[in-house]
Amino acid sequence: MKKKVAIVGAAQGKFGARGDASHRELAFEAVAGALKDAGIRLSDVDSMVTSVAADEFSFSLQPSAQMHDYLEFYPKANFRVEGACASGSMAIRVGWMTIASGLADVVLVLGAEKMTEVSTPQATEIMGKGGDAIWEYPFGMTFPGYYAMVARAHMATFGTTEEQLAMVAVKNHFYGSQNPLAHMQKEITLEQALKSFMVAYPLKLYDCSLITDGAAAVILASEERAGDFAKPPVWIEGIGTATDTMRISDRESIHTLKATVVAGKEAYRHAGIGPDEIDVATVHDCFTIAEICAYEDLGFCPKGEGGSFIEDRQTYIGGKIPVNVDGGLKSKGHPIGATGVSMAVEIVKQLRGECGTRQVPGAEVGLTHNVGGSGQVVGVTIYRKD
């Protein structure tokens, strides 16, 4: 990538069942935090990109307008970018492009979703429409079912165990318990995870991420402006984006997310590094099996060894590569349009050394990995400390 673009401000609001705040109020909370972090005012921002995943969660046809209205950002540019649960990373891609193309010097990227205004079964059904609207969803498929198939294929092919899946949940809850902005700040035991109720075999309650309200925001700046903010810049070094078939049944493999492999390679190529140089990562653990697949598909460990990788605690701090030490989608929560932006917030704070008890010591290079649907679109972004 020829152009240098930095993140100069980053904040996440409190994730949770936020009956106290509307969709737009959640957005305001995150944006106010990011502006404060950057040491600027909203009037210093040139352009804005909004990530919201689902019209049906916001009861709206143009949720981005609600956001720029409530922030009073008008008349400057804002629109929505969507790639299902990878919307946030797509919005950061567009934010990067806005600056790298010369249209703006300072860009706000906001991700927000309010999911708890509908019931949990309704939310599951709305998200199910992220599958194929003709050949999957109408026949009853929802996301626990998709990822249950991924898990079964992984178990059958590589001998991955239900215990190993549960170990991902235990790790992410362990770190989530240390993140004051996480939805579910509690540790769980392996036994609790394994005994939790079955959602879609082999995935149990604790294998599933949370239905969450939340927002996150980052401020991007051009190389020329990156020194003008309160904190040192964190550079965007690589942006990989890839797609796959709509239907999981059309894929070459069910246990490998090809879009992760392709997007990862593109991001590594941009950054001129390999997976061994990543110090900290946030990956898309919408279900525990998805984190195990991500270890492999991003090259953190060989294909098929993701189960033993978590069993050996290689993704804890002190292991080969700490993953989701913010709690992940599993414990921090998964407000779908906010998730990708929130991942970037965590990596920025890790690279600045601001993460307290869950800080990865000496982290200089970080990666975010964000999946839309069952892998129809994936964004991988690599960040480097100044």
Added chain:
Amino acid sequence: MKKKVAIVGAAQGKFGARGDASHRELAFEAVAGALKDAGIRLSDVDSMVTSVAADEFSFSLQPSAQMHDYLEFYPKANFRVEGACASGSMAIRVGWMTIASGLADVVLVLGAEKMTEVSTPQATEIMGKGGDAIWEYPFGMTFPGYYAMVARAHMATFGTTEEQLAMVAVKNHFYGSQNPLAHMQKEITLEQALKSFMVAYPLKLYDCSLITDGAAAVILASEERAGDFAKPPVWIEGIGTATDTMRISDRESIHTLKATVVAGKEAYRHAGIGPDEIDVATVHDCFTIAEICAYEDLGFCPKGEGGSFIEDRQTYIGGKIPVNVDGGLKSKGHPIGATGVSMAVEIVKQLRGECGTRQVPGAEVGLTHNVGGSGQVVGVTIYRKD
């Protein structure tokens, strides 16, 4: 704008009530046309951007994935860009940025919407959610009501008449009757328009655009590659994007779309020209009053004189500036996510001289104007012949 980006392929499918084609099949039709127009294959395209406005029309949470799946575009990048009825222009903006930022050399921008799978009242209600989800839509506001208020304010302030509104419809049906891809290829008389049934005073049936199925696609290319295609490039010279408040009641003025004024000025500044240098324009005539406001807010005539501007036939071919000679949203149709892309297709074909009986003679510079909602987001784009 420092970077030069061209449109090198453009096509629109047949607009109408397309019971013969699914959402994804409409998209395929447009993309196949654009590729043929450019003289390339889909494998020559590096990256893709999809404009779909409403989840509820596609019964889907990630409509863009349906598109790249059906086209077999994976594993290359694709995601969705949305700005209500201005989604298509926002997608072209993102396509432009993809090239200008150096991420790709050849980009496909697709816009598609299938609106007739729900009833007309349901479609009106879905679109109504493009207003404010808390303070407008729940109280019964839908778009004919918003634009009726704009019309009443315009009539009260400037003396604009119902006849002048109807003249916009007569013009657009006149040109739409000559466009084989238009939804409604029939001429109407002033009397027919004035006697059509009242939708929201003073807007009658023929003051309202159509609920349409359709798709359009353009191929963008970098300056380095722009000469490699079947036809001469049409250059994107200016891109203006602006926003306004969510609620029409919060605006400085009801009869002026401030976002049009701001986006227009930005586009003119980029292109280094003024409104007098535009040879042909497509403007967002979702209702006849919207076209009259656009004449004024884009500087084609002074504020308040839009009514007499159409009465004097200044926006017919041979007048000061021909507008919507493809039939406009009014007669060509308004498949909301496709509309902005379809406007670009028309301008490209006008600048190439391919428009037959409705060709604007000698057109060298064209403009598209695309409004989201009641003016919450507007995109203005200026194009120039090679």
